[in-house]
Amino acid sequence: MREYMPDAIRNIALVGHGSCGKTSLAEAMLFSAGEINRMGKVEEGNTRSDYTQDEKERQISLNVTVLQARWNNVKVNILDTPGYPDFVGEVKAGLRVADNFVVVLSAVEGIGVGTERAWELVEEYGLPGFFFVTQMDREYADFDKVLQAAKERFGPVVPLQFPLDGGTGFHRIVDLLKMRMLTYSPGDRERPKEEPIPSELEGKAEEMREQLVEAVAEVSEELMERYFEGELGEEDLKEGIRQGVRERSIFPLLCGDGLSNVGVDRLLDVVSDYGATPVDGEVVGARDGEEVRIPPEPDAPLSLLVFKTLSEPHVGELLFFRIYSGTLRSGLEVFNSSKGGTERIGQIYMMNGNERHEVGSVTTGDIGALVKLRDTHTGDTLCEKGSPVVLPGI
Numbered sequence: 123m124r125e126y127m128p129d130a131i132r133n134i135a136l137v138g139h140g141s142c143g144k145t146s147l148a149e150a151m152l153f154s155a156g157e158i159n160r161m162g163k164v165e166e167g168n169t170r171s172d173y174t175q176d177e178k179e180r181q182i183s184l185n186v187t188v189l190q191a192r193w194n195n196v197k198v199n200i201l202d203t204p205g206y207p208d209f210v211g212e213v214k215a216g217l218r219v220a221d222n223f224v225v226v227l228s229a230v231e232g233i234g235v236g237t238e239r240a241w242e243l244v245e246e247y248g249l250p251g252f253f254f255v256t257q258m259d260r261e262y263a264d265f266d267k268v269l270q271a272a273k274e275r276f277g278p279v280v281p282l283q284f285p286l287d288g289g290t291g292f293h294r295i296v297d298l299l300k301m302r303m304l305t306y307s308p309g310d311r312e313r314p315k316e317e318p319i320p321s322e323l324e325g326k327a328e329e330m331r332e333q334l335v336e337a338v339a340e341v342s343e344e345l346m347e348r349y350f351e352g353e354l355g356e357e358d359l360k361e362g363i364r365q366g367v368r369e370r371s372i373f374p375l376l377c378g379d380g381l382s383n384v385g386v387d388r389l390l391d392v393v394s395d396y397g398a399t400p401v402d403g404e405v406v407g408a409r410d411g412e413e414v415r416i417p418p419e420p421d422a423p424l425s426l427l428v429f430k431t432l433s434e435p436h437v438g439e440l441l442f443f444r445i446y447s448g449t450l451r452s453g454l455e456v457f458n459s460s461k462g463g464t465e466r467i468g469q470i471y472m473m474n475g476n477e478r479h480e481v482g483s484v485t486t487g488d489i490g491a492l493v494k495l496r497d498t499h500t501g502d503t504l505c506e507k508g509s510p511v512v513l514p515g516i
Contacts, residue, residue, distance in 0.1 A: 123472060123479055126197040128418060128487035132397040133199045133444070134251070135186075135220035137213055137244070139234025140205030143256040144226045145171045145183055146380035147389075148202040154311050154386050155191035155198075157474060161309075161383065170475035171202040184209055186216040186430060188442060188473045188489055196394040199489045205236040210243075211516075215429045215500070217243050218516050219444035219489065221398040222367075223251030224389070225276075229263035229288060229377070232271050241276065250367045250398050253375040254389055258285050259292040259308075259382055272375065278366075280337045281330060281375045282392065283385070286323070295377060295385050296323060298331045299359075308382035338362035341371055364396045400487025405446045407503070407511040414511060416447045420485045423509035424448030424456065429516060431500045441492045441499075442473070446513060448506070450490075451483040457507035458498050460515075465495045465504065 136144040146161075149169050153161045162168035167178035171187040182204065189200040201216035217223065223244045225237065244251065253276070255268050265285050272279045286294035286303065293306045296319055304314040319327050339349035341362045348354045354362075366372030374392060378385020405416040407425060416425055430442040443450075450456075454467045471478040471491045484490040498504065501515040 123481055124192075125481075125483065125485055126488065128400040128420065128485070130195060131197050131199065131400055131487040132393050133201070133219065133221045133400065133487070133489065134224050134393055134397065135201040135203055135213075135216040135222070135249075136224050136226055137203050137217065137237075137240035138205055138226035139228070139231065139236035140182060142205060142226050142228040142231065142234065142236070143380050144205060145169055145202055147226055147254065147256055147386065148187075148189055148200050148380075150380045150383040150386040151191050151198070151200060151390060152189060152474075153383060154390060155193050156311070157189075157191050161381075163381070170477070173476040182206060184212070185432065186212040187475055188491075190472065190474050191390065193390045194394045197488070198390065198393060203240075205234075205240075207235065207239060210239055212430075213240055214243055215516050217247050217249065219427065219429045220249060221400055221403060222393065223249045224393070225251065225253045227253060227255050227268050227272065228257045229255050229265055229268055230257055230260050232268045233275060248370070250370050251373060252367075252389070252392065252397075253279055253373055255375065255377040256380050258288050258377055258384070259290060259379045261289055263288040263292070265377055269375065276373060278337065278371055279373045279375050280334055282334065283376050283388065284326070284330060285377050286320075292379060293382070293384055295388075296327050297388065298327065298334050301327065301331060304385075304388070306382075306384040308379075308384055311383065313387060335359065337372055338366060341366040341369070360395070367396045368398050368402055400446075405513075407446075407513045409511050416511060416513075418447055418486050420449050422447040422486070423506045423511075424450060424454075425503060425505045425511050425513060426450060427513045427515075428498060428500055428502045428504070438493055439495075440471075440473075441495060442489065443492060443504070444489045445484055445486050447486055449483055449485045455507075456504045457510055458502055459505050459510045459512045460502040461497055463497055464507065465498055467492065468494050
């Protein structure tokens with residue numbers, strides 16, 4: 123299995139209210155990327171994410187599940203989180219190790235209690251990210267209403283798209299970056315057909331495109347100057363979106379439908395092109411009571427955080443971790459700086475829901491799982507004994 127460098131990794135947490143479509147969206151992302159051959163459904167109990175018996179029976183997510191999709195030479199680690207308040211601890215764990223959020227909004231229900239709670243955690247961690255309006259194929263889907271509510275509640279939400287035909291039969295989107303109409307074959311994984319924007323929608327598209335350009339121009343004085351001089355080109359626009367996302371001055375919003383896999387490829391494009399990487403943020407830990415900066419580099423001393431523990435039949439305790447610096451290898455002896463003991467690393471896994479792939483090493487920014495450690499649990503830091511550090515917990 124290919125090892126990705128930190129700048130080619132995107133760690134995203136899907137968050138939102140219960141039953142808003144997060145798990146169906148995650149399933150569509152895996153399908154679009156070729157990780158699975160067919161999309162499962164929550165009500166049929168065959169999604170890659172909601173795989174425990176309790177989740178199948180209740181038809182809701184109870185745990186944060188780690189998934190992965192390879193897209194445009196980028197590895198996207200997807201943390202699918204529960205939406206109901208009883209499981210907010212799982213949401214917190216997912217956001218703690220993510221570099222980006224994706225707030226999933228139902229085109230019918232809009233902002234819910236679970237959305238509000240997730241947003242409080244997004245703000246607490248100061249994460250950049252994106253919005254995705256899903257369930258666009260449902261009766262009473264209202265993109266404009268949800269977009270307006272998101273702008274009023276969450277601030278600089280900037281649409282990159284708008285739907286042509288929300289409701290039953292939805293399959294077309296106007297893309298404001300491409301300035302083209304995207305026509306999908308629902309349920310297919312093929313890229314959409316790109317066509318000219320219908321003449322009756324050209325005015326709306328140009329107006330929304332101008333609003334997007336204005337939002338990007340406000341990201342920096344340099345971009346604003348180029349905008350006023352009429353010289354803000356396509357590359358400037360892309361760089362401005364990238365900078366705006368990472369500085370949290372722009373939250374791009376997209377639309378589609380997870381169940382029919384419409385618009386999901388563009389979400390993967392935008393996350394890959396504009397999402398924050400593990401090397402963009404500052405990593406801070408503690409050593410001997412003093413704050414220390416941790417370089418997010420594969421050759422730096424190892425530091426990782428265990429963010430979840432899950433008991434698996436025939437396996438035992440699986441410890442999910444994210445590496446913040448260095449590289450973890452099988453056979454390595456590491457120091458548990460939270461407990462003061464040492465651990466010998468045995469098998470290391472990459473996880474894709476309930477599917478495990480054993481690997482020899484995991485590097486900075488990536489997410490994996492360990493088994494059969496003696497005294498390491500959720501919230502613990504593992505590091506090199508010669509360079510001890512404690513990472514902030516969950």
